Amino acid sequence: MASYLNHSLILGGIEPMTCGSCTQVCPYHLSYPWLGIQNSTNSLTQQEASDELVARVKYLFSNEFLPSLQPLSGHLRAALQREGDLNGLVPVSVMAICDSKLSNLCKFINPKVESNPFLVIPLIMRAAARLSGILATSEGQLWIRRQNPYPREIMESSISQPSGSPQSTLIEAVCIPCSSEKAVETVTLDVSSTGYYLDAISKKLGLTDAANVLVSRTVGKTSSETRLYFAAHQSCMLDLSSDPLTAKEAIHLEGPLNESLSKKGPLNERASYFSGHDIYGDAILASIGYTWKSKDLSYEDVSVQSYYRMLISKIPCGLYKLSREAVLMAELPLAFTTRTNWRGSYPRDILCTFCRQHRLSEPVFSTETTPIKAPSESPACGKKLRVTDSTEEEIEHEKGCARDTVARESAESAVTYQCGVKLFSKCQDLIVECFPKDSFKKQNDSIQNTSLKVLSWLNAYFRDLDMTPEKLNSTANSLEIRFCEKNFSKEFALCRSIHNVYQSETQGAKFLDENHISMPNTLPGQGVFSLNIDGPDSGVCPSNGCLLVISYSVSLVTESGYKKVLESSDEFEFEIGAGAVIPHLEAVVIQMSIGQSACFKMDMAPKEFVLAAAAVSARNLSLLSSKSCCLKYSLTLLRVTEPLEERMEQALFSPPLSKQRVEYAVKHIRESCATTLVDFGCGSGSLLDSLLNYPTTLEKIVGIDISQKSLSRAAKILHSKLSRNTDGNAPIACVKSTILYDGSVTDFDSRLCGFDIGTCLEVIEHMEEDQAFLFGDVALSSFRPKILIVSTPNYEYNVILQKANLSSQEEDPDEKTHIQSCKFRNHDHKFEWTREQFNCWATDLAAKYNYSVEFSGVGGSADIEPGFASQIAVFRRTSPPDEDEHLKDTDSAHHYKVIWEWNRPSTYSS
Ligand code: SAH
Ligand code: MG
Numbered sequence: 001m002a003s004y005l006n007h008s009l010i011l012g013g014i015e016p017m018t019c020g021s022c023t024q025v026c027p028y029h030l031s032y033p034w035l036g037i038q039n040s041t042n043s044l045t046q047q048e049a050s051d052e053l054v055a056r057v058k059y060l061f062s063n064e065f066l067p068s069l070q071p072l073s074g075h076l077r078a079a080l081q082r083e084g085d086l087n088g089l090v091p092v093s094v095m096a097i098c099d100s101k102l103s104n105l106c107k108f109i110n111p112k113v114e115s116n117p118f119l120v121i122p123l124i125m126r127a128a129a130r131l132s133g134i135l136a137t138s139e140g141q142l143w144i145r146r147q148n149p150y151p152r153e154i155m156e157s158s159i160s161q162p163s164g165s166p167q168s169t170l171i172e173a174v175c176i177p178c179s180s181e182k183a184v185e186t187v188t189l190d191v192s193s194t195g196y197y198l199d200a201i202s203k204k205l206g207l208t209d210a211a212n213v214l215v216s217r218t219v220g221k222t223s224s225e226t227r228l229y230f231a232a233h234q235s236c237m238l239d240l241s242s243d244p245l246t247a248k249e250a251i252h253l254e255g256p257l258n259e260s261l262s263k264k265g266p267l268n269e270r271a272s273y274f275s276g277h278d279i280y281g282d283a284i285l286a287s288i289g290y291t292w293k294s295k296d297l298s299y300e301d302v303s304v305q306s307y308y309r310m311l312i313s314k315i316p317c318g319l320y321k322l323s324r325e326a327v328l329m330a331e332l333p334l335a336f337t338t339r340t341n342w343r344g345s346y347p348r349d350i351l352c353t354f355c356r357q358h359r360l361s362e363p364v365f366s367t368e369t370t371p372i373k374a375p376s377e378s379p380a381c382g383k384k385l386r387v388t389d390s391t392e393e394e395i396e397h398e399k400g401c402a403r404d405t406v407a408r409e410s411a412e413s414a415v416t417y418q419c420g421v422k423l424f425s426k427c428q429d430l431i432v433e434c435f436p437k438d439s440f441k442k443q444n445d446s447i448q449n450t451s452l453k454v455l456s457w458l459n460a461y462f463r464d465l466d467m468t469p470e471k472l473n474s475t476a477n478s479l480e481i482r483f484c485e486k487n488f489s490k491e492f493a494l495c496r497s498i499h500n501v502y503q504s505e506t507q508g509a510k511f512l513d514e515n516h517i518s519m520p521n522t523l524p525g526q527g528v529f530s531l532n533i534d535g536p537d538s539g540v541c542p543s544n545g546c547l548l549v550i551s552y553s554v555s556l557v558t559e560s561g562y563k564k565v566l567e568s569s570d571e572f573e574f575e576i577g578a579g580a581v582i583p584h585l586e587a588v589v590i591q592m593s594i595g596q597s598a599c600f601k602m603d604m605a606p607k608e609f610v611l612a613a614a615a616v617s618a619r620n621l622s623l624l625s626s627k628s629c630c631l632k633y634s635l636t637l638l639r640v641t642e643p644l645e646e647r648m649e650q651a652l653f654s655p656p657l658s659k660q661r662v663e664y665a666v667k668h669i670r671e672s673c674a675t676t677l678v679d680f681g682c683g684s685g686s687l688l689d690s691l692l693n694y695p696t697t698l699e700k701i702v703g704i705d706i707s708q709k710s711l712s713r714a715a716k717i718l719h720s721k722l723s724r725n726t727d728g729n730a731p732i733a734c735v736k737s738t739i740l741y742d743g744s745v746t747d748f749d750s751r752l753c754g755f756d757i758g759t760c761l762e763v764i765e766h767m768e769e770d771q772a773f774l775f776g777d778v779a780l781s782s783f784r785p786k787i788l789i790v791s792t793p794n795y796e797y798n799v800i801l802q803k804a805n806l807s808s809q810e811e812d813p814d815e816k817t818h819i820q821s822c823k824f825r826n827h828d829h830k831f832e833w834t835r836e837q838f839n840c841w842a843t844d845l846a847a848k849y850n851y852s853v854e855f856s857g858v859g860g861s862a863d864i865e866p867g868f869a870s871q872i873a874v875f876r877r878t879s880p881p882d883e884d885e886h887l888k889d890t891d892s893a894h895h896y897k898v899i900w901e902w903n904r905p906s907t908y909s910s
Contacts, residue, residue, distance in 0.1 A: 049108035053127045056101055061135055061146050067158040072098035074290025074297070077159050078196040080150075082210075089143040091198060091211040092128075093232070096120040098290070114426070116277055118214060118232075142232060143211035166194040172301035173286035175204070176228070178268040180497065183621070184307050189286060197288055197297060201229045204284055216275035220310045222356070225291070226302060228275050230283040233265065273494045274310065276359045308612035314357050315462045315499065316455040318612070319350045326581075327613040328554045328567045328605055328631070332459055334579035336448045337827040338644055341547060341575040347451035351421070354458065358491060360431065361424040365450070367443055369415040419446035421454060425491055432457075432483040441802070453479045465496045499608075528584045528600050535596040541713065542590055543684075544577030544828050545643025550589065552635035556610070556620065557601070559628050566614040566631075571638070577828070585633065590709060592637045599634040645826040648801050653859050653869070658762075660858035661791055661870055662690045665759050668874065670696055672787055674756030675734075678702040680745040680779070681763030685714030692721050692732045699734050702752065704741040704896060711740050715900035722902050737903045743896030746774045748782050750892045758785035762870070765792050765829045772831075776841065780849035780875065788875040790842070793825055794857065795832040796866035801825065835867050842873040850879040 044052075059065060066076055075094045082089065096103060096117065106113045106120045113119045121142060128135045128144045136145045150158075171189040187204055191197045198210035207213060216228040271283035285307060288299040312318030317332040323345035324330040336347055345353075351363050420435035434454045440446040457479050461472060469485060476483055542548050553568035574580040576590065588598050607624050610616065610631075616624070623629050641647070649657035665687055669677060675697055679687050682703030691698065705711050718738055743749060745763070758779060764772040779788055824832045833841070839855065846853040853875050857868020 044105075044108045046109050049105050050127070053102065053105045053109065053123065054130050056099070056105060057095075057124060057127045057144075058131055058134060060095065060099060060102075061144070063150060063154050066150055066154055069292060069295065070098070071290040071292065073158075074295065075196075075198075077295075078198075078297075079145075080155070080159060081194055082196050082199065086199075086209070088145045088149075089211060090145065091213065092121050092124050092142045092144060093118075093211075093213060093215045094198065095124055095144070097215050097217065097227070117217060118277070121214075141209075141211060143209075166192045168192040169299075171286065171288060171299050172303060173201075173204075173284050173288075174302055174304055174307050176268065176271045176283045176285055176307070178266055178271075178280070178282050180269055184270070184304055186304055187284060189288070191288075191297065191299075197299075198229075201284055201286065205229065205231055205282060207231055216271075216277070216279070219274045219285075220306075220313070224287055224300070225289040225298065226285065226287040226300075226310075227289070228271050228279060228283045228285055230268070230271065230279050231281050233280050269494060269497050273314075273498045303615060305611060305615045308608055311498070312608055312612045313353075314495075316350055316354055316459040317462075318609075319353055319357075320344055321609075322612075323350070326567065326569065326572060327609055329552060329569075329572065329581055329585065330574070331579055331582055332455060333452070333575070334456065335827055336445070336452045337545070337575060337578055339445070339448075341545075341578070341644070342448075343573055343575070343580065347448045347455055351451040351455055354455070355423060359426055360491065361426055361428065363451075363454075364422045364424065365419060365447055366421075367417050367419045367446055369417055369443075370439060371415050416441060417443040417446040419443070419450040421447075421450050423454070425487060429487045430484055431487045431491055432481060434479065434481045436480045454481060457481050461492075462495065462499055465499060528587065528602055531588060531598065531600040533588075533592055533596055533598045538593045538595045540594040540640055541592070542576045542637070542640050543643065543710075545645065545826055546576045547573055547641040548576055548589060548637065549573045549639040550635045550637055552585075552633065554613070555632045555634075556616075556623070556629055557632045558623060562623075562629075563632070564614075564616075564620060566610060566616075585635070588633075589635070589637060594637050594640055597634070597636040599632060602631045602633060604630055643826060648825065649859075649869075652801065657859045657869055658686065661761050661872075662687050664791075664856075664858050664872065665761060665789055666690060666694060668787065668789060669698070669757055669759075670694065672757055673697050674787070676700045676702075676755040676757070678704065678752050678755045678758045678783070678785065680758060680760040680775070681705055681766070682714060682740070683707070683710045683763075685710075685717050685740075687759060687761060688714065688738070689717050689721065692718070692735070695733070697734060699736045701735060701738045702741065702755070703739075704743055704745060704752070706742070706744050708742060708899075711742055711899045715740055719900070719902065735904065737901070739901045740899045741896035742899045746771050746778055747895045748778055748893055749896045751894060751896070752783050755783070755785045756787070758783065758788040760788065760790045762791055762793070764790065765824070765832055768830050773841070776845040777848075780845055780851055784849075784877060786877050788851075789872060790875070791857075791870050791872045792838060793829070793832045794838070794867050794869060794871045795824075795834045797860060797869045798825060798832070800860075800866070801869070833871075835871060838871050838873065842875070846875055850877065851875040852878055 060072060061076075065073055067073070072095060075098065076090055079086075079088055079090045081087075102124060103113060103117065103120050106123045109123055110119055113123075125137060125142070125144070128137050134147055136147050137143070149155075169191045171191055173187050173189050175185050175187045177184070189197065189200045189204065191200050196210060198213055202208070202210040202213045205213060212232045213229050214232045216230075218224060218227055220226045265281040268279045268281060268283050271279040271285075274285070285302055286299075287302050288297065291298050309322060312327070313322055318327075320332040321327045321330045324343060330344065332350075333342070336342060348363075348365075355361065355363055416439035418435075418437070418439045420433065422430060422434075423432040424430055432454060434450055434457075436450055436453060438446070438449060440449065457476055460475050461467060464471075467475075472483075550572050551568075551570045552572060554566050556562075556564045556566055576586065579586070581589075584600070584602055588600055592598055604610070604624065610624060611621075642650070646656075646658070653660065655663070669691065677691070677698055677700070679685075679702070682688060682705050685703055688701055688703050691701065703711075703714060705714070718740070722732070722735070722738060741749070741751075745760070746767070760775075760779070764775060767775065779785070835855075842853045842855070845851070853873050855871065855873055856862070857871045859869025860867060862868060
């Protein structure tokens with residue numbers, strides 16, 4: 001108790017040391033080393049807190065405080081420049097926001113201050129009332145004034161007299177009208193060098209006295225001084241005469257009425273949403289105030305655009321868009337693939353900002369580790385290699401060996417990470433939790449992926465605020481999220497009325513006359529029209545996992561030919577296939593090749609995004625709602641960087657692993673003297689294309705895939721090759737027909753039965769595991785090729801790819817640990833098998849359907865841990881051919897669609 005008495009004395013004069021974690025002095029972190037006391041604030045009683053509050057208020061009006069460099073002293077000095085009766089009156093609302101010590105002390109007196117910061121005001125008023133003789137207050141008025149003037153020398157040293165005539169500064173702010181129907185508009189605050197800025201604001205709000213203006217805590221960016229200003233209403237007033245210890249109750253009663261205060265008007269939903277507490281009547285959003293850095297007033301213009309940027313920054317995708325400075329172009333990606341491919345703020349940071357924006361507690365992450373099995377003992381690799389001459393293959397081994405040592409070292413200590421996260425309200429009520437089963441090699445990746453799941457779910461909610469609880473629940477389930485409906489709707493209650501962005505005005509401006517439309521609505525992305533792709537096809541096309549660089553611009557265009565650029569960039573990089581841009585753009589860009597340009601039109605984006613993207617004049621604003629305009633996108637594909645898997649395979653293997661796979665298959669095809677071949681999951685036709693470079697016995701070549709895009713590329717390549725080579729001497733002399741089918745290799749089609757050889761290179765890992773099993777069954781039980789070659793990545797080899805990848809990136813130590821962050825080599829992979837898993841799959845299949853199987857691979861070696869980079873199984877049919885013959889014709893099911901077909905012109909056929 002005695003020590004607290006000392007405290008009060010000290011608080012009156014000497015400032016305690018500021019703690020490291022706060023920029024301001026706060027009772028939570030006060031320390032008084034000179035007294036040997038580490039202040040334990042928990043022990044402050046209400047009485048003690050009230051006493052300290054009085055001492056603090058007294059100090060704030062002391063001679064020492066006025067010249068100090070503190071936000072509040074700026075207000076005190078400005079108040080001394082107010083004219084007439086207002087001279088020296090300090091609005092209590094600014095005391096509450098500027099001096100955190102005041103509000104912290106108030107929390108001990110009334111803990112409800114935490115959720116309603118304006119409850120500080122009556123407490124300060126009451127403290128001032130206890131200082132009669134020193135301070136003057138007036139019943140029902142929200143200001144405090146010193147009784148006696150400051151000594152002259154204090155005045156002179158604190159307040160610099162303006163030289164010459166007062167200057168006036170015009171500051172842009174926005175008015176958020178109480179009625180949501182009314183648009184947010186710019187207002188100009190005229191702040192003269194001799195005036196008090198709060199007077200200028202109160203005038204705008206139509207109030208007579210700055211003391212009746214309430215000020216919110218800062219909104220938007222943490223560093224900004226952006227606040228909301230609005231009228232105090234009668235319920236802010238309270239019974240000042242009530243005993244401080246029962247004030248908790250008293251302040252909820254409507255106090256003696258102050259005629260100058262308005263009755264509580266309707267709730268300003270938009271302003272309340274930003275500030276996190278109820279605001280009634282019109283509000284002004286301005287960035288202005290005194291700081292710790294300077295005696296001068298600091299300010300920044302706040303535009304309507306800034307308002308909309310703040311508005312969309314409340315939504316996960318809005319935060320992401322802003323971080324990419326591509327509001328109309330970027331989207332919150334669906335997947336965190338690799339850290340090197342991710343652009344913009346990281347999911348974890350977005351989630352933390354989101355929580356701050358919605359006044360939730362910081363997200364609580366928890367990671368778990370599971371040790372990975374070290375690969376089984378490898379033979380001593382060096383010796384074996386030195387016995388023979390160094391062929392290219394062995395050099396490859398040698399490299400593999402060196403890498404292998406590193407790999408094994410790291411594997412011994414290797415663990416995988418799983419991450420969970422919980423979101424709590426400020427009162428520590430659980431709102432959302434997400435515990436995904438996915439595990440990652442890097443802790444950071446597990447955190448980013450879990451964060452992204454939660455963000456995706458929250459984003460889905462903001463996109464469709466009318467979602468039924470059932471739908472919200474099923475979306476949550478699919479993302480391994482659980483949420484408490486009650487707490488969730490409590491925290492996000494206001495969102496529904498504010499963020500109607502996706503519902504509003506998205507229906508279209510399809511005023512364009514039909515003949516402008518070159519590809520009407522044939523795209524998967526809805527609402528794209530008038531698409532034009534210009535320029536020669538360079539053949540270099542993006543595929544999933546590629547990093548693309550485009551230049552683009554988005555303009556507002558109208559029927560009458562008006563055009564205004566809203567957003568543009570000379571270099572915008574994103575990963576294709578990850579949903580990192582609006583789906584319309586992704587749908588267009590995958591049809592392009594490097595060097596080509598495209599333009600297309602699209603329905604208006606939600607107004608909030610358009611207004612956040614660009615400063616839009618009043619005229620355009622009315623256009624936006626007139627439904628006579630649309631957005632025009634223009635872009636040029638500048639560069640394409642291969643997906644990580646390909647980059648890795650090319651950098652680490654020579655020839656590149658994909659080429660080695662093709663060569664492996666070609667070798668078997670030639671040895672087998674096959675006349676018919678089917679390539680399951682042919683993709684863009686790299687194997688079929690290579691085959692046409694060699695003389696083979698093949699007469700009929702078939703490819704099948706589910707990707708239309710890949711098939712059309714394959715068709716293009718094969719077509720040009722086959723139509724060039726129709727003379728009898730070309731390597732492809734024997735080939736009579738080539739067909740590409742669109743279909744899934746897990747579906748049966750009788751036209752694929754009984755081929756001499758089937759290939760399926762790097763395909764099964766792109767299906768779910770059960771589908772891969774199904775493919776095995778369909779292929780060997782129904783298609784029954786004489787030989788089937790299946791390749792797939794060896795999961796155990798990834799550790800080497802990672803290591804090697806890291807050492808090539810040594811320059812950036814931070815990046816180094818994050819290079820290969822996806823679980824698998826390619827984010828489209830649904831699984832990657834260890835050698836054991838692959839062996840089991842293949843051995844079981846072979847036994848079941850009368851095939852033999854041999855294992856092999858490319859990249860690395862069978863004898864050196866951890867085996868081949870790509871593992872290969874070669875199945876050979878063991879049952880006599882005629883036993884199978886009957887199968888061919890029993891079922892003439894045609895489930896595949898012919899995409900493209902080539903037949904040798906009859907003159908050339910033998
Ligand atoms: N075999 C090619 C392509 C490998 S990429 C090469 O080695 O270059 C994997 C391919 O499998 C993709 O083109 C994908 O579209 C295809 N794919 C995935 N699931 C499939 C399915 N169920 N049926 C047919 N193709 C499939
Ligand atoms: Mg693959």
